[in-house]
Amino acid sequence: MTEKNESKYVKYLLITISVIFLFFFLVLPLFVVVTEAFKKGVDQYLQAVTDEYTVKAALLTIEATFFAVFINTIFGVFAAWSITKFRFKGKKILTTLIDLPVTVSPIIAGLIYVLTFGRQSILYPLLEKYDIKVVFAVPGIVLATIFVTFPFVSRELIPVLESQGTDEEEAAALMGANGRTIFWKVTFPHIKWAFLYGVVLCATRAMGEFGAVSVLSGHLRGKTNTLPLHVEILFNEFQYMPAFAVSSVLVVMAIILLIIRSVIEYKGKKEEE
């Protein structure tokens, strides 16, 4: 009897701690963001959000996110496919390398690109000759975003593909199906939900990226500012209301992706049954 009561207490205690924790660290800050954003009324809010530089920053964020998702999706599918469906030397190394970007601090990721493509680089004369600007320009931002979101798709796919094995693909190949048919008819249905999930995660992370992008951007307003960088600038200029307004845009985008993510998870689970 007492044992049962005890476990009950533990249960409620743990739940309470979690709720309090979530409240102070998540709900309260989000609430503050929204109230601060609307402090001076809806008109001011709309003005801040539709400000020329904010719109440009939003567009750049979307651009970087799009490229990161696009490239990492293609790369992720190929990498996951080759790691799980073939036997080759150096497979372990490849698997480890793919995970590297999430273990390296974003600042360092940014610095790596500065060193690779900046003035000190041996590549710099070549880039200059063809008038390619990477550092403190849009390509640098896109590169940094790709780097930090590198493993998101492949990481979701590898466990699914691994558990599935290669039998079905072999069966299809034996019947004469080509690689494309095998992928779309046999493999893709298996990985569909994990794939979409990975894409959404990748997008979420790409959108919010700050560190690596910050190093590479140069903070040129209207040119190389993404939304998170724009928020920082506004904040540093003591423009609190606009800073929170722009932040709220990011929050809304994140929440939308979160909802999509939950739907995908739910559908994937349901289909499994």
Next chain:
Amino acid sequence: MSEEVKSYVELKNINKYYGDYHASRNVSFGIEKGKLVALLGPSGSGKTTILRMIAGLENPDDGEIIIDGQVVNDIHASKRGIGFVFQNYALFRYMTVYENIAFGLRVQKWDNAKIDARVKELVSLIGLDGLDKRYPSQLSGGQRQRVAFARALAPNPHLLLLDEPFAAIDAKVRQELRSWLKSMIEKLGITSIFVTHDQDEAVEVADEIIITNQGRVEQKGTPVEIYRDPQTSFTAQFFGQTFFVENYHDFKSFDTVEGTTNAILRPEFLKLTKKNEEKKYTVTIAEGIVQSVDFRGSNFEITVKYKDNIFIAKRTLDEPPVEVGEEVDIFVYRLLVLDGDKVHLLKNRALNEESVVI
């Protein structure tokens, strides 16, 4: 065995390595057209490897694979005219029964009407009428196996390969499926090779058995040939119920093979009688003590000890019962003498002498 008979499938000196591991050692055998052949051996003996090389899913490092008179080493798996039933069936999980069976035909660009006719024909052949819209997860193990069978047969292969086709099915249904598959393959007349580690299964289903051990082929023959005349010590011990005899000279009136002491006994090689029962070959009797008596449905299995040897003999339900601890007489008809890797079948001399007398 006979060289004149033309083989439909032939393996010549096949060797296969996985890294340093020698998975197929000089494998050679031939299979006649229309035969149903079992590749039988313990787990890890290289059966699947052989099957996959025939299918073209794995390449031999050395040797030739010939199908219908043509060397197929360099021919892609899909062009070999082979149907393959995978060990765990490898059905396409996200396709219905219908689409699974139709897959190979769609790949070969059959027209839809023909595909439909062929799929329907196969669905009713495997007795799954009305279930063609189901997904594999909605079928029982036995039904899945039938679907895998139908999928492999759909494009009219000339050779059917099955890897442990009954392993994933529970014992009750297995028996029924074995006879179903055997009759199905006989009806279709398609040359088939199936892999199994279960000797009962091999004996029951196959026309011929190829015994594998440690990547080698030990022996090939009909079940009766392999049973009667095992040629290697491995085959003698692997096939049938066997007991090891340390020193066969303990038994009277057997010839001696130079330099051998070990032999193999089978329950069928023995006659066990009570002291008071009538017996034919009185001189050559050995006396043993009954260790245990186990009822096996249609007979009794009696464990006896004679000197340091323990073995099992059978008695029918009609014969007078024996009891644990009872002293009984044992007559040994035959012995399989182990001579290194070779085996010699020895008959009790008393049998010949008797027949001369009569």
